[in-house]
Amino acid sequence: MKNGLDSNYIHVFFRLFNGENDCEDASFYPLVLWEGVKMIMTLELRDELLPNGVRLITEHNPASLSTSFGLWVNVGSRDEGDGLEGGSHFLEHLLFKGTPTRSASEISSVIENRGGYMNAFTDRDMTTYIARTRAKDLSLATEVLSDMLVNSVMDSKDVEMERQVILEEIKRVQDDPASLIHELYTANIWKGNRAAHSITGTLETISKMSLESIKGYYKEHYGEIVAVAAGAVDHEKMANDLTSFIQKGLGKSSKKRSKPEHIPGKNMVERNSGQVQLAMAYPGIHYGHDDGAAMTILSSYLGVGSSGKLFQEVREKRGLVYSIYAYNQSLEDVGTFVVLAGTSKQNVAEVVDVTLNELEVLKQGLKPDVLETVKQKTIGMFILGSESNQRRMHQIGVSTLRLDNPRTVEEIVQLLEAVTVEDIVKVATRVFDLNKASITALGMSESDSEGLEKYFS
Numbered sequence: 001m002k003n004g005l006d007s008n009y010i011h012v013f014f015r016l017f018n019g020e021n022d023c024e025d026a027s028f029y030p031l032v033l034w035e036g037v038k039m040i041m042t043l044e045l046r047d048e049l050l051p052n053g054v055r056l057i058t059e060h061n062p063a064s065l066s067t068s069f070g071l072w073v074n075v076g077s078r079d080e081g082d083g084l085e086g087g088s089h090f091l092e093h094l095l096f097k098g099t100p101t102r103s104a105s106e107i108s109s110v111i112e113n114r115g116g117y118m119n120a121f122t123d124r125d126m127t128t129y130i131a132r133t134r135a136k137d138l139s140l141a142t143e144v145l146s147d148m149l150v151n152s153v154m155d156s157k158d159v160e161m162e163r164q165v166i167l168e169e170i171k172r173v174q175d176d177p178a179s180l181i182h183e184l185y186t187a188n189i190w191k192g193n194r195a196a197h198s199i200t201g202t203l204e205t206i207s208k209m210s211l212e213s214i215k216g217y218y219k220e221h222y223g224e225i226v227a228v229a230a231g232a233v234d235h236e237k238m239a240n241d242l243t244s245f246i247q248k249g250l251g252k253s254s255k256k257r258s259k260p261e262h263i264p265g266k267n268m269v270e271r272n273s274g275q276v277q278l279a280m281a282y283p284g285i286h287y288g289h290d291d292g293a294a295m296t297i298l299s300s301y302l303g304v305g306s307s308g309k310l311f312q313e314v315r316e317k318r319g320l321v322y323s324i325y326a327y328n329q330s331l332e333d334v335g336t337f338v339v340l341a342g343t344s345k346q347n348v349a350e351v352v353d354v355t356l357n358e359l360e361v362l363k364q365g366l367k368p369d370v371l372e373t374v375k376q377k378t379i380g381m382f383i384l385g386s387e388s389n390q391r392r393m394h395q396i397g398v399s400t401l402r403l404d405n406p407r408t409v410e411e412i413v414q415l416l417e418a419v420t421v422e423d424i425v426k427v428a429t430r431v432f433d434l435n436k437a438s439i440t441a442l443g444m445s446e447s448d449s450e451g452l453e454k455y456f457s
Contacts, residue, residue: 045396045408046235052248056239057396057406059230061389067231068132068393071145074224074401076125078195078331079255080217083208086201087217089122090166090209095129096120097158099151104158107148111141118144122199125257125331126401132390135232139241142227146245149225154218159211167207170200177277177442178323181340185279185440186329188267189336193260221255228397228406231389259333266439266456268449275342276443280355282431284328284335287402293415294423295328295337295431300378301366302326302358303339307377310339314354320347324355332402337431345444349451352439356455362428365421379416383409 044060080087098104111118116133118141129149131141173179183198190196201209227242262283285295302309303326306316310324324341339359343351366374385391386409399407439456441449 043392043409045406047406048235048239050239050243052243052246053225054242054246055226055400056235056242057226057228057400058233058235058238059392059396060233060235061231064135064231064389066132066134066389067138067141067229067233068130068388068390069138069141069145069229069233070128070130070227070393070397071149072226072228072397072401073127073129073149073222074125074226075127075221075255076123077197077199078124078193078257079221080194080197083205084213084217085197085205086166086199087209087214088127088221089200090162090206091214091218091222092120092122092127092129093162093166094154094158094214095148095152097155097162098153099147100153101151102144102147107144110144111137114140116141124195124199126398128397130390130393138229138233139237142238142241143245146242149222150246154211154215156211159214163206163209166200167203170198170203170206173200177271177273177275178342181277181279181440181442184267184269184442185281185338185340185438186336188279188440189262189281189438190260190334191263193258195260195331195334226397226400228393228400230392230396257333262334262336262436262438264436264438264456266441266449266452268444268446269440269442270445271443273443274344276345276348276441278341278343278348278351279338279440280340280352281336281338281438281440282433283436284337284431285330285427286333286335287330287399288332288405289330289335291423291427292330293412294419294427295335297371297374297378297416297419298362298424298427299327299337300381301370301374302362304381305377309358310341310355313358314341314351318350318354320351320354324351330402345448348441348444348449352452352455356434359428359432363425363432365425365428368421371419371421371424375416375419379413382412382416 045057047055047057049055076088077085096104096107098107108118111131111133114133114137116131116137118131120127120129129145131145133141173183187196187198229238285291303311303324305311308325310326314324315321321341321343324339326337326339328335328337339355341351341355386395396406399405434455437456439452
């Protein structure tokens with residue numbers, strides 16, 4: 001970590017435009033920005049629906065020697081019914097356990113033994129299987145991921161083994177307050193909706209989940225597949241490979257998603273710990289919203305890096321926290337803007353007061369020179385991140401599933417460049433409505449929070 005920054009700063013900031021970045025000194029961004037823009041904007045993006053129902057999107061980079069490839073499935077934790085909380089994540093684990101032609105060890109080693117990388121992740125509205133390889137090994141990676149997705153055995157022995165693995169994963173999150181606060185605030189603001197469910201599930205649901213219910217969930221939901229490759233990729237070759245490896249589509253997925261309503265107020269979670277984890281959340285904006293670029297600029301100004309306004313005011317000037325950051329969590333139909341901080345119990349009221357004051361000040365906008373500086377910071381970070389094949393693959397996959405449109409680097413840069421002071425005023429005024437705000441605190445009791453009543457009823 002540099003300057004005491006947590007990696008969450010950059011990771012969560014790019015949830016909207018879906019890149020990830022190392023935290024570097026922002027002062028040099030303008031120096032490299034234009035060359036980066038010229039290089040990345042020459043990339044060839046192709047989008048094709050294959051005969052087997054798989055949608056293939058490739059972005060060829062002639063300067064690259066490697067490729068990042070992902071199979072994106074339009075299903076996640078918000079699609080799980082009662083008793084199936086954590087089922088998407090459980091299923092993700094099981095698909096690595098073997099097929100009729102490959103054992104679990106063969107799946108994990110066949111790409112790694114060539115210097116490549118394989119992984120997967122589950123989100124609230126998607127599950128993704130990823131491989132990064134040299135260009136010469138892309139066909140092999142495509143075959144392995146396709147085999148996992150279509151031909152997984154999923155037997156009872158593997159279910160019991162992975163059940164224990166996931167239970168340990170849940171316990172690890174519960175033992176880490178900085179991770180747990182994300183689950184708690186989401187459960188608080190979207191209570192009563194499936195979007196509020198923990199992605200990993202609960203100890204109770206994972207302990208009881210049966211092989212039959214997991215297979216039924218797979219059959220019902222694993223239908224809409226988007227294949228994305230960025231880097232050294234031959235579109236026609238990949239199209240032929242996917243058509244060969246996935247003989248037919250898995251069928252139309254069944255979804256019953258409902259838009260969650262943002263619930264204001266406060267939720268105190270007692271825990272004997274040395275620090276209170278705070279999450280102050282407002283109704284944000286959904287993915288693809290017209291104000292998305294302004295929201296990103298605003299998030300960057302407030303909560304990204306050591307130059308972020310909240311970091312400067314709360315940590316540098318007052319020494320009240322070690323970590324404080326902000327981001328807009330965006331799904332296809334709903335979003336939430338959240339500020340997260342860790343502080344001692346006696347400093348909670350001051351941290352809240354300073355933070356809310358900074359949010360209120362933003363309703364007056366930003367000075368033009370400040371806005372320009374934040375734009376260069378934001379665009380520079382995005383461009384530098386977009387030079388990674390893996391990050392471009394991630395950006396394309398997320399934008400395709402949540403927007404049905406693979407966003408190009410040029411499109412995103414143009415949106416960010418176009419943000420005006422008036423846009424900042426409009427977004428800040430609409431989003432930072434204290435009557436709609438909620439606070440979740442891990443490490444405080446209701447009696448400890450009496451001073452917060454004036455903010456959060």
